Amino acid sequence: MPKSITRRDFLRSGAVLGAGVGLSHVRFLPRHQETPEVPPTTPFEIAENVPHVHDPMIIRGEDAYYLFSTGANIPVRRSVNLVEWSLAFPPTVQRRLPDWAREAIPGAGDIWAPDVSYFNGKYHLYYSVSTFGSNRSAIGLTTNTTLDATSDAFEWVDQGMVVESQRSFNYNCIDPNLVLDADGAPWLAFGSFWTGIKMRRIDIATGKPSTEDERLYSLAQRFVEAGSVEAAFIVRREGFYYLFVSFDFCCRGVDSTYRVMVGRSEAVTGPYVDHDGVEMLRGGGTQITFPTERWKGPGHCSILQENGIYYLVYHSYDAELRGTPTLRIDILQWDADGWPSIMQA
16 A cells, blocks of 8 residues: 555545445544563454454564455454454555456456565565356455555556466366465465365465476365365465465355355365365365354454464354354364364453
8 A cells, every 4th residue: 555645545535344334434543652562362352243244364574463354455454462452554455456357357346365475575465366156267366565554665566467277177276375484485285175285385585386396286176075175375384385265155144054164284285184184186185164143154264373373263154143244263172183273362
């Protein structure tokens, strides 16, 4: 977002942040320098009721934690403690869909599933452009040297398309996730339905696909429930890479059947296997999230690592709010064999 854009510009623009949240009806956190507090270490302390959040991703910036999610122009929320969240200023990454994306994907509206990582001196935000049910899709990239909007250096600069899929392809270029391997090399995982989760090596200098390794790797696939696997997120822990994905169906309110599954591998490119040794390319996966009477379809996760704690960040559809997608944060615990589960409150 160009730093010359003011709060008044946004209010006058009539921009909307997904789910009908107009800027004239939200509050902003004060823009003075703050230091993030020590984050919660028990499930009792973590926020559960931040509505209108879909496909959440949290990263710690210089002055606060930042939450990016699906919506018009990529909504951004801000917190100093992971508990109390308000819209950041500016409240979106972009003012409109980039020209390249509108030309490439006619009919695209909201930007889906942003993923933010920091490498090579910049924050890299990968995002999805598509229309529902289509694999004519693309993943774009925008970069910034800081997440602190009070800094003179703050400016989101769109870098254009990273990868794309055509309708003739057997995979779908949405739901990006950037992971750094043990050597510090970046890899981009992505995919939804069709033949599942894919991966490309990324050039650390450009944030675009590497020309040294042009192979398209396959990480996970399903053969039931319409092949529903998507929303990859990979973390490295104690010699393993853990691939988190979502099975089944989102976006149906209280009828959503989303659930987070996990497998692991000693290599970032796989093969990933679940707790029972079933390869994720053969439909394997160990279930992590489960629905409750109130929280339906808990899925599309990301993970925030802080001080040795792994926070599972995801959305669920709140039955008490007519199926509104709502932010959920849980702490992962790891058993003696290195398999994760949600810590119970």
